[in-house]
Amino acid sequence: MTAKTSPEAPLPIRSVLQMVAQWIGKLGTIWVEGQITELTARGGTVFLTLRDPVANVSARVTCTRNVYEASVPRPVDGARVVMHVKPDFWVNKGSFSFTATEIRPVGIGELLARLERLRQVLAGEGLFNVDRKRRLPFLPSTIGLICGRDSAAERDVLENARRRWPAVRFKVEAVAVQGPYAVGEVTDALSRLDSDREVDVIIVARGGGSLEDLLPFSDESLVRAVAACRTPVVSAIGHEQDSPLLDLVADVRASTPTDAAKKVVPDVGEQLTLVRQLRDRGRRVVGGWVERELSWLASVRSRPSLADPVRELDRRAEQVDALRERSRRCLTSSLDRSADSLEHLRARLVALSPAATLERGYAIAQRASGEVVRLARDVKPGDELTVRFSDDRVTVVARD
Numbered sequence: 001m002t003a004k005t006s007p008e009a010p011l012p013i014r015s016v017l018q019m020v021a022q023w024i025g026k027l028g029t030i031w032v033e034g035q036i037t038e039l040t041a042r043g044g045t046v047f048l049t050l051r052d053p054v055a056n057v058s059a060r061v062t063c064t065r066n067v068y069e070a071s072v073p074r075p076v077d078g079a080r081v082v083m084h085v086k087p088d089f090w091v092n093k094g095s096f097s098f099t100a101t102e103i104r105p106v107g108i109g110e111l112l113a114r115l116e117r118l119r120q121v122l123a124g125e126g127l128f129n130v131d132r133k134r135r136l137p138f139l140p141s142t143i144g145l146i147c148g149r150d151s152a153a154e155r156d157v158l159e160n161a162r163r164r165w166p167a168v169r170f171k172v173e174a175v176a177v178q179g180p181y182a183v184g185e186v187t188d189a190l191s192r193l194d195s196d197r198e199v200d201v202i203i204v205a206r207g208g209g210s211l212e213d214l215l216p217f218s219d220e221s222l223v224r225a226v227a228a229c230r231t232p233v234v235s236a237i238g239h240e241q242d243s244p245l246l247d248l249v250a251d252v253r254a255s256t257p258t259d260a261a262k263k264v265v266p267d268v269g270e271q272l273t274l275v276r277q278l279r280d281r282g283r284r285v286v287g288g289w290v291e292r293e294l295s296w297l298a299s300v301r302s303r304p305s306l307a308d309p310v311r312e313l314d315r316r317a318e319q320v321d322a323l324r325e326r327s328r329r330c331l332t333s334s335l336d337r338s339a340d341s342l343e344h345l346r347a348r349l350v351a352l353s354p355a356a357t358l359e360r361g362y363a364i365a366q367r368a369s370g371e372v373v374r375l376a377r378d379v380k381p382g383d384e385l386t387v388r389f390s391d392d393r394v395t396v397v398a399r400d
Contacts (some may be wrong), residue, residue, distance in 0.1 A: 014091065021089040029086045029101065034058075035180075036079050041065060050098070053080065053215060053347050056180050061085065063100035071103040080106035107316065115218050119245055122220070127227045133251045134232045139266060140200035143195035144168045144231070147184055149174040153205040153236070154256040160261035171199060177206045182216035187225050194229045201264055202229070204246065205236040205257040218243035226250060237258035364388040 005011050034050035037058070041047070046068040061083065068074065071136040075081050082105075085098035122128065143161065147154040161168050173189035176182045185277065186204065193199050204226075206217070216222065217237045226249050228235050235250035236257045249251040254260035303311045354364065365373040366386045372380055383398045 004261060008019075013094075015095055017089070017091045024087045024089045024096070024169060027087050029084060029177070031082060031084055032098070033082045033106065033172070035076050035376050036081055037077055039077050041068070048075075050081075053180060056184070057395055060095075060097040060098060061100050063103065065100055066303060067100055069105060071105060075103060082106055115245065118218070118220060122223060122245065122249070127223065128248045132227075136232050136234070136252060136264060137200045139165070140168070140264065142171060142198045142200060143264060144196070144199040144202040145170050145172045145205065146175060146189045146193070146202065147172070147205040147257075148177040150209065151177070151205075153207045155258040156207075157236070157261045158206055160258050161265040164261065164265045170264050171196065178209065178213045178216060183219045183222050187222055190222075190229065190233075192326070196233045199231055201232045201234060203234045203236055203254075203285055204250070205260060207257060208237075214244045217246040221248065223249050226285075234260050257259050273365065280346065368371060 032050065036048050037051050039046070040051040044065045046063050046065055048061050048063075049058050050061045071081075080380045081103055082101040083100045084096070085100045087096070088099050089096050091155060119128075126132065143155055145154065147157070154174070158170060158172075161170070166193045175185035175189050177186070190202065190204070193202050196249060204217075206214075208214075209257060214237060217235075223245050226235075226246060232251040234252045234254055235244075235247045236254040236259065237244050237246055252263055254263050300306065364387070365379075366388060367373065368384060368386070379385065381398055385396050385398060387394045387396055
């Protein structure tokens, strides 16, 4: 829908409203969902306001009494419904409303089915995975608490936490925990606490309620906001049987606000008892170690080498003397055996020596070249020979 206008050529308001009515009329009929408020009946017409269950948005709806009474059970204020409506724009007043042609109450079963479909989608994205959940700090210095104004959940968390650890500090964000403003206020409070560097952990607490009352804590935008927090989040929304989606995405799920305080804040008495037990255990361990070392030292000092060092030196000296005497005997015996062997070898050499043969009266005839004459026929008359005796040698000339 476009129209060329200017200060000199404006459109009458009736024309603009007629164009708006024509555009809205093209939308046709649609199905919408919301919560009924301000329900009134006048004659054959029923007037009501259809409010968004999460956002602060609403619209006027009218229908005939027959359409209203055809819904079983009949809707009342606060009921969740699905309507088949036609958008209407009243040109005379410039007002917008819906005309309902069918109303269907939203039962618990349908709500649960929707929550299950949303749970499957978020689980498929990994928002509920255990590996993305963070551990809570052992002793948070400051705890962020999101709860209803002057609620029992707030008192339970504060009293139990301070009873367990009196020095713990809180930053409390009081918000709406049900109704159309709950999602927005809880999300804003969550963002403020998550951006506060002093806050170590955030508790979202409510003391249970009906499925409809807890629906804001299964809202997709709130669940994604919790998943995006850098600060660990503890969900303490419902009782044990309640299961809003916030319980699945939170880092820790507490069954009640009191349970949340116990999970987040350690008990000072239990910690002091644990410290005493560990200190006693450490004392026993160290005492046992010292006793074992003293026993070992006493046993070492009682050994002969330390009890009487001179005696040990004398014993070692005796061992050295014995080894030295043994080595002397071994060396002497070895030398004697070597001398006997040498004497025997010398005697054999002397017995085999030519000189010994000469001493027994023999002589050796040799030519001038030193060749030994072995046979008489090898000597010719006139050959000059050298005859060697044991004491000297004589040169002779052979004759016939």
